Amino acid sequence: MQHRIIVLGAGYTGAIAAGRLARRLHRDDVAITLVNAEPDFVERVRMHQLAVGQDLTPRPFDEMFRDTGVALKLARVTAVDVDRRTVTVTAAHLSGTPGQGEPGDADASREELEYDTLVYALGSSWDARGVPGVAEHAHEIAGRPGALRLRERLARLDAGQPVVVVGGGLTGLEAVTEIAEARPDLDVALVAGGGLGDWLSPRGRRHLRKVTDRLGITVHEHTEVTSVAADHVTTAAGGSVPAAVTVWTTGFAVHPIARATALEVTDTGRIVVDRTMRSVSHPDVYAIGDAALATGPGGKPLRMSCASGVPMAWQAADAIAARLTGGKLPDVSIRYFNQCVSLGRGDGLIQYVTADDRAVDAALTGRLAARYKELVCKGAAWGVAHPILGPARRRRVVPATAPANPSVEAAA
Incomplete structure (x- = not known):
């Protein structure tokens, strides 16, 4: 029988892991299923571009994975049972513009999929952090649907109307500068909990301030937003900042499904994994990307980012292939540059x-x-369709002769 591998989520990490597994393992021995709610790849690092009206290159999965042996299943994951080794999904036809719609309810059906190895890559979404009014009034760009809604809203704004981006991290900086550049007629502001780019080097901070000044962005530093209304945000100091549109970029929250399973997770719902991205509690489950808590140099948790997720996907795919074929486990420390x-x-x-x-x-x-940065973005998208360089090196799966002993293997 074929070894059944299910990959949940086809963002950067899930898509790369599925493609790399297909090129590492002989297709007669494995059945690889990639479960995703949309039919094409979403370049999440470009959502701020989509939000201001730029069109992105379509990247359909059926073309990317043609003749690879990866089977794409268009569905939403609704539950994972790690004891029974099953995944429950709801499949539905897509509505709206091809490549830009969200799964509709029509023709929805519930299905249970069985796996031998699971790769959990459901990623993350925006985090409202319990702040009143965020869910009702703020926009997010953590995914394509949110970016498209913001795109429509920005297009309806008249000159001079205020736009506020809340969050001074990488996502907030990219969003606020993109909006200010694309719409110089708007009154654009950034609200940051700390100093502007306070984690950067002095040279980096100076350049960032130069850019925000050039683009006419009003920066509110060391300011906490305590509530969001339809026309303003309220700060902890009791003041308010006018906002016809509020964009919320204060961080990300992982998909809640893992927390509902028997997997060992953190208090934020991230799956705890070892150096090979294998769950420390369930050896047939691997977690990668934002959904996983993995450690890097110095024992520090890897941050939620494409820079972390891509090498995590490589590590997991190579570890799965090694364990199935009797090869050598990867031992590569994930680091930043x-x-x-x-x-x-x-x-x-x-x-x-x-x-x-x-x-x-x-x-x-x-x-x-x-x-x-543009080369990095193009390289990341290229890497999804080309998970390893050179020709495929598929190895045959070695039949299991004894149950896995994760504690012994982890110690080794």
């Missing part, structure tokens, strides 16, 4: 960092940094 920030289409910031993600003095800025 830089943080890439687009600041509109013609400017950027590449902040070089230590292995554990702390800024160093060196930073690349300006147009050259923008080109660098």
Whole structure:
């Protein structure tokens, strides 16, 4: 019988893991199913571009995975039973514009899928953090549906209307500069809980402030938003900032399904994994990307990012292939090299960092940094369709002769 591998989620990590597994394992020995709610790949790192009206290159999964042996199942995951080794999904036809719609309710059907190995890559969505009014009045760009809703709302704004981006992290910086550049007629502001780019090097901070000044962005530093209304946000100091549109980018929350399982998870619902991205509680489950809590250099948790998720996907796929074929387990430490920030289409910031993600003095800025960031984005998308360089190296699966002993293997 074929070894059944199910990959949940086809973002950067899930899609890369599925493709890499298909190129590592002989298709006669494994059945790889990739479960995703949309029929094409979403470049999440470009959602701020989509929100301001730019069109992105369509990347249909049926073309990306043609002749690879990966079976795409268009469905939403509704439950995972790690004791019975099953996944419950609800499939539905898509409505709306091809490639841009959300799954509708028509023709929905419930189905249970059985697996031998599960790769959990359901990722994350925006985090309202329990702040009153966020869910009702704020926009998010953590996914395509949210970015498209923001796109429609921004297009309806008249000149001079205020837009507020809440959150001074990488997502907030990219969103606020993209909006300000695309719509110089709007009154754009950024509300940051800390100082502007306070995690960057002095050179990086100086460049960031130069860009926000050039684009006319009003920056509210060391400011906490305590509520969001239809026309303003309220701060902890009791003041308010006018906002015809509020964009919420204060962080990400993982998909809640893992918390409802018997998997060992953190208090935020991230699955705890070892160095091979294998669940510490269930050896037939691997977790990658934002959904997993993995550690990097110095024992520090890897941050939620594409920079973390892609090498996590490589690590998990190679570990699964090694365990199934009797090969050598990968032992590669996941580390950071830089943080890439687009600041509109013609400017950027590449902040070089230590292995554990702390800024160093060196930073690349300006147009050259923008080109660098664009190459990174294109490379990430290319990597989804080309999970390893060179020809496929498929190995045969070795039949299991004894039950796995995760504690012994982890110790080894």
